[in-house]
Amino acid sequence: MPESILIVGGGFGGVQAALSLARKKIPDTQIRFIDPKTYFEYHAALYRFATGSSPMEACIPYKDIFENNGVEILQDTACTIDLSKKIVTGASGSHYRFDTLILALGSVGATFGIEGVSKYSYGMTSATEALRLKMHILESFQTATIADVENRKTLMHIVVVGGGPTGVELAGELAFYARTLALEHGLDPTLVCIDLVESADKILGNLPERASRIAEERLRTLGVSVLLNQPLTREEIGKIQLKDKEILTATVVWTAGVCAHPLIQKTVGITVDRKGRATIDACLQANGYENIFVIGDGAATPYSGMAQTALYDGDFVANVIECKTKNHALPIYLPSVPLTAIPIGGEWALYVKQGRIVTGYRGWMLRRFADLQLFMKLLPFSKALRAFRCGYKLEG
Numbered sequence: 001m002p003e004s005i006l007i008v009g010g011g012f013g014g015v016q017a018a019l020s021l022a023r024k025k026i027p028d029t030q031i032r033f034i035d036p037k038t039y040f041e042y043h044a045a046l047y048r049f050a051t052g053s054s055p056m057e058a059c060i061p062y063k064d065i066f067e068n069n070g071v072e073i074l075q076d077t078a079c080t081i082d083l084s085k086k087i088v089t090g091a092s093g094s095h096y097r098f099d100t101l102i103l104a105l106g107s108v109g110a111t112f113g114i115e116g117v118s119k120y121s122y123g124m125t126s127a128t129e130a131l132r133l134k135m136h137i138l139e140s141f142q143t144a145t146i147a148d149v150e151n152r153k154t155l156m157h158i159v160v161v162g163g164g165p166t167g168v169e170l171a172g173e174l175a176f177y178a179r180t181l182a183l184e185h186g187l188d189p190t191l192v193c194i195d196l197v198e199s200a201d202k203i204l205g206n207l208p209e210r211a212s213r214i215a216e217e218r219l220r221t222l223g224v225s226v227l228l229n230q231p232l233t234r235e236e237i238g239k240i241q242l243k244d245k246e247i248l249t250a251t252v253v254w255t256a257g258v259c260a261h262p263l264i265q266k267t268v269g270i271t272v273d274r275k276g277r278a279t280i281d282a283c284l285q286a287n288g289y290e291n292i293f294v295i296g297d298g299a300a301t302p303y304s305g306m307a308q309t310a311l312y313d314g315d316f317v318a319n320v321i322e323c324k325t326k327n328h329a330l331p332i333y334l335p336s337v338p339l340t341a342i343p344i345g346g347e348w349a350l351y352v353k354q355g356r357i358v359t360g361y362r363g364w365m366l367r368r369f370a371d372l373q374l375f376m377k378l379l380p381f382s383k384a385l386r387a388f389r390c391g392y393k394l395e396g
């Protein structure tokens with residue numbers, strides 16, 4: 001029987017690990033991955049999808065990525081993992097045997113038990129959530145055309161909670177999109193109100209002070225109200241309560257928290273840190289296990305939570321697996337510092353790499369270059385170019 005490598009999760013880390021392993025053509029090896037979807041989600045484009053663009057750039061079919069390279073795609077949801085029996089069981093009832101397991105399950109939204117948030121907020125962690133948000137905004141503006149003035153203001157008021165990269169890029173783009181939508185619906189665009197709510201005293205808390213200030217200024221120029229030191233304490237239908245004020249709004253987008261996928265924590269034998277991420281050794285193997293790897297957002301590495309880290313991890317474990325089959329010395333994981341490139345409204349981005357800050361259209365070009373590099377990593381050249389071009393076509 002061939003050596004079976006099973007990858008659970010077909011996001012950045014899982015897809016990259018599968019591609020990298022397939023390229024190595026290790027003899028007598030079967031590579032399979034499980035994911036409930038039929039497509040890869042490019043999270044960095046979700047804000048565009050939610051604000052009116054087509055899903056073409058954000059959702060790339062697996063069949064375009066794994067064209068004739070021998071990787072088997074299993075459409076299923078992993079429900080339990082038995083490390084001692086080496087079996088993953090899917091929601092379909094199927095059992096998947098493995099010799100080597102790569103867990104690449106990503107993150108899920110976390111609302112920290114704040115009253116009403118999981119019930120009434122919109123999330124932004126997947127294409128399904130972005131689509132739900134998009135439809136809700138369209139419906140709200142449609143309803144606003146027949147509402148009285150007070151209700152109209154509530155329907156045209158959007159609150160983004162969380163001043164991290166996802167919240168910042170979404171608020172910036174909404175500033176353009178919601179006003180365009182108002183005009184299209186014959187509504188007064190000055191009634192549009194976009195708030196970005198942050199519990200700390202600055203947005204983009206992981207970036208240098210100067211970068212945070214530039215982003216805040218850019219948002220204010222676009223007409224976004226940035227509310228700092230304002231933790232959300234409660235949400236009801238049509239209303240949120242912040243520390244110091246109440247806001248009437250039909251749309252609250254929660255981007256303020258994620259945690260590692262719960263299946264990591266649920267799997268007997270895997271130890272986790274306080275964020276629910278697996279503790280790993282110098283080869284990204286779950287502590288105490290040979291051939292059980294955890295990568296991307298689910299692994300307790302210094303820069304997990306970034307797509308670039310997940311891609312890097314995918315390549316790294318493929319190398320470790322190859323070295324094992326060849327009885328070579330195993331490489332040691334050295335974290336790679338990711339860059340940050342956050343679009344903030346139109347063709348404007350904040351780019352930060354090792355203290356260097358580039359803003360505006362130049363920042364945007366650097367961000368687009370990073371997008372292109374990513375697509376080229378995953379797709380054959382012509383398809384990469386097609387996915388990349390969607391990012392332009394959809395904008396206009």
Ligand SMILES: Cc1cc2nc3c(=O)[nH]c(=O)nc-3n(C[C@H](O)[C@H](O)[C@H](O)COP(=O)(O)OP(=O)(O)OC[C@H]3O[C@@H](n4cnc5c(N)ncnc54)[C@H](O)[C@@H]3O)c2cc1C
Nearest residue numbers: 009010011012013043078105106296297305306307308310
């Ligand atoms: C809106 C948004 C914007 C972002 N922008 C950026 C950015 O600009 N730059 C950057 O570096 N990072 C960005 N990130 C972070 C980045 O997307 C993540 O760090 C990255 O996706 C992590 O990769 P991963 O492989 O760990 O998980 P993911 O890419 O999330 O993949 C997890 C996969 O597991 C699958 N899965 C889940 N449950 C199961 C199950 N039970 N069984 C089988 N499969 C399952 C999912 O369907 C998914 O395909 C962004 C994230 C979001 C949400």
